[in-house]
Amino acid sequence: MEKLIVSKFGGTSMGDAAAMRRSADICKKQNSRMVVVSATSGTTNKLIELSKTAEQGDWGGCEKLIYDLRERHFTIGKELEIPEYTRTKIADLLSETETLARGIHLMRECSPRAFDRMQSFGERLSSLLFTEALTQAWPTRTVKNFDVRTVLATDAIYGKATPLTEKTAENANRLLGNLRAENTCYVTQGFIGMDPQGHTTTLGRGGSDYSASLLGEAVAADVVEIWTDVDGIATTDPRLHKGARAIRDITFTEAAEMAVFGAKILHPTTLTPAMRRDIPVFVGSSFEPEKAGTWIRREVKDAPVFRAVALKKEQALVTLSTPKMLNTHGFLSRVFGVFEQHRVSVDAITTSEISIAMTVDRPMLTHEALFKDLRELGEVTIEEGFSLVSLIGNSMNHKPGLAVKIFGAIEDINVRMICLGASKHNFCVLVNEVQGPEVVARLHQALIEA
Ligand code: ADP
Numbered sequence: 001m002e003k004l005i006v007s008k009f010g011g012t013s014m015g016d017a018a019a020m021r022r023s024a025d026i027c028k029k030q031n032s033r034m035v036v037v038s039a040t041s042g043t044t045n046k047l048i049e050l051s052k053t054a055e056q057g058d059w060g061g062c063e064k065l066i067y068d069l070r071e072r073h074f075t076i077g078k079e080l081e082i083p084e085y086t087r088t089k090i091a092d093l094l095s096e097t098e099t100l101a102r103g104i105h106l107m108r109e110c111s112p113r114a115f116d117r118m119q120s121f122g123e124r125l126s127s128l129l130f131t132e133a134l135t136q137a138w139p140t141r142t143v144k145n146f147d148v149r150t151v152l153a154t155d156a157i158y159g160k161a162t163p164l165t166e167k168t169a170e171n172a173n174r175l176l177g178n179l180r181a182e183n184t185c186y187v188t189q190g191f192i193g194m195d196p197q198g199h200t201t202t203l204g205r206g207g208s209d210y211s212a213s214l215l216g217e218a219v220a221a222d223v224v225e226i227w228t229d230v231d232g233i234a235t236t237d238p239r240l241h242k243g244a245r246a247i248r249d250i251t252f253t254e255a256a257e258m259a260v261f262g263a264k265i266l267h268p269t270t271l272t273p274a275m276r277r278d279i280p281v282f283v284g285s286s287f288e289p290e291k292a293g294t295w296i297r298r299e300v301k302d303a304p305v306f307r308a309v310a311l312k313k314e315q316a317l318v319t320l321s322t323p324k325m326l327n328t329h330g331f332l333s334r335v336f337g338v339f340e341q342h343r344v345s346v347d348a349i350t351t352s353e354i355s356i357a358m359t360v361d362r363p364m365l366t367h368e369a370l371f372k373d374l375r376e377l378g379e380v381t382i383e384e385g386f387s388l389v390s391l392i393g394n395s396m397n398h399k400p401g402l403a404v405k406i407f408g409a410i411e412d413i414n415v416r417m418i419c420l421g422a423s424k425h426n427f428c429v430l431v432n433e434v435q436g437p438e439v440v441a442r443l444h445q446a447l448i449e450a
């Protein structure tokens with residue numbers, strides 16, 4: 001039986017007409033049945049800027065941004081020689097973008113719901129263009145564009161919605177039918193979904209990877225492919241350190257740790273749906289599709305102690321201290337209850353007799369309600385300007401001499417916090433943000449290149 005493949009293309013793979021054509025050729029070669037696309041590179045940032053500019057009351061600035069968005073999408077449309085009805089659909093979406101910007105400008109307010117709607121235009125525009133590119137590249141297939149919001153159901157937490165997986169599978173079954181049996185390839189949008197009231201939501205920045213995996217789960221795909229601008233997952237971000245090496249095979253667990261601890265190549269929760277259904281995920285370059293790429297699977301042959309190094313920037317350290325922690329039980333659960341209630345995630349934690357130190361993403365510091373609740377539990381101190389550097393691998397908690405090796409490589413660096421032992425797949429250190437890239441390079445050289 002033919003494999004059911006869901007392929008996702010990121011922003012650079014949608015960047016211009018040539019990139020779209022290259023990506024379309026890949027879909028044809030792979031025989032993809034569903035294609036999930038990101039906005040053209042830089043467009044989501046532009047839409048965010050548009051919302052902020054409108055909120056600040058700068059209509060001149062908004063006009064410039066809307067002009068840029070029009071230019072970008074119509075230029076690609078022209079180069080792809082799209083038919084008139086698609087041109088009209090693109091023009092309609094761009095007018096809707098402008099109308100929403102006017103609404104925000106008029107109110108001088110951008111609600112979370114309006115903000116998600118604004119960001120949705122990027123994927124909606126690129127998917128229309130890509131549908132045409134794929135139709136041209138693959139005349140023997142019926143290429144259909146579908147609005148992912150009719151399938152991908154989420155809750156109503158704008159900006160970081162949680163998918164409702166059962167509802168999503170039900171919608172996919174009802175609306176898309178049997179993908180294996182049909183001669184259709186569906187093109188749809190990553191990153192966006194719909195809440196129970198019918199409002200547009202987003203899954204968080206970089207969320208198109210997550211969409212592909214969620215849709216792969218919903219249609220019981222055999223493979224999910226993530227096509228991007230690098231040849232698969234490397235031992236560290238190749239932009240950060242020249243010594244980065246390609247990884248050919250990696251486990252779900254290791255790749256998920258990398259994603260959660262800052263490797264931008266995958267959105268942090270991408271692998272969760274694929275793991276639930278045991279769907280192998282391939283990561284490859286749409287610019288050099290002939291290269292090997294990376295396969296992510298439940299099990300792989302080798303399990304090195306040190307597989308990769310990841311960097312998570314913009315970290316803040318929140319310390320909560322209170323004598324109430326002494327000889328009491330249930331205190332930690334109250335602390336985590338507060339984080340859960342406000343849906344803020346903590347990456348690294350250490351505790352002492354009377355205090356608990358946790359790292360959070362710096363933007364979370366503006367979350368007043370969270371800090372108000374934390375202050376009710378004890379004294380809160382906040383320090384900013386850190387990066388979390390994580391070593392990802394296997395059996396790390398069973399290796400004699402591991403700490404010596406790690407600290408030997410960074411002995412002159414001031415380490416603010418360490419986390420070892422909680423996971424056999426991860427060891428992390430919190431260091432000053434300016435030293436982050438240096439720490440990545442040193443650990444990589446000492447433990448992975450050595
Ligand atoms: P897309 O738009 O296709 O989703 P992203 O920019 O989100 O692409 O992710 C790809 C980028 O991830 C690469 O260009 C690379 O700089 C970065 N990256 C971070 N860590 C890694 C890693 N370990 N291996 C490969 N790429 C990485």
Ligand code: ASP
Pocket residue numbers: 010011038039044045122190191204205206207208209
């Ligand atoms: N376009 C969205 C972003 O830039 C989602 C994605 O590219 O995955 O964050």
Ligand code: MG
Pocket residue numbers: 010206209264265266267
């Ligand atoms: Mg991405």
